[in-house]
Amino acid sequence: MHELGICDAILKTVDGIAKEEQLEVVNKITLEVGMLSGVVPHFLTDCWQAVIDGTPYQHTALELELINGLARCEDCGHEFSADLEKMYCPKCAGRRLTPLTGTDLTIKEIEAE
Numbered sequence: 001m002h003e004l005g006i007c008d009a010i011l012k013t014v015d016g017i018a019k020e021e022q023l024e025v026v027n028k029i030t031l032e033v034g035m036l037s038g039v040v041p042h043f044l045t046d047c048w049q050a051v052i053d054g055t056p057y058q059h060t061a062l063e064l065e066l067i068n069g070l071a072r073c074e075d076c077g078h079e080f081s082a083d084l085e086k087m088y089c090p091k092c093a094g095r096r097l098t099p100l101t102g103t104d105l106t107i108k109e110i111e112a113e
């Protein structure tokens with residue numbers, strides 16, 4: 001599953017940062033999830049639980065912040081908030097869209113002691 005690999009990567013990144021910064025306990029990770037990233041937020045939280053089980057991070061919460069996806073229609077130039085369920089232009093129904101924002105996953109904050 002796609003989300004499992006992502007959680008694994010997040011855990012490795014956080015682990016690297018925690019070691020570098022000598023963080024004892026990581027309480028919470030805030031992750032920005034773009035609506036056009038193709039990631040299903042609740043799969044991500046499910047996978048997170050599976051990935052951290054039995055690791056030093058098993059009490060670390062993963063908080064998601066959903067970021068609106070902005071797309072531009074290549075036919076009429078209209079820019080609008082898009083989601084993966086409705087990938088067409090609301091103005092002209094064009095389907096040649098260029099995603100502008102909301103395609104990334106970013107670790108925004110690590111809360112630690």
Ligand SMILES: [Zn+2]
Nearest residue numbers: 073076089092
């Ligand atoms: Zn359009």
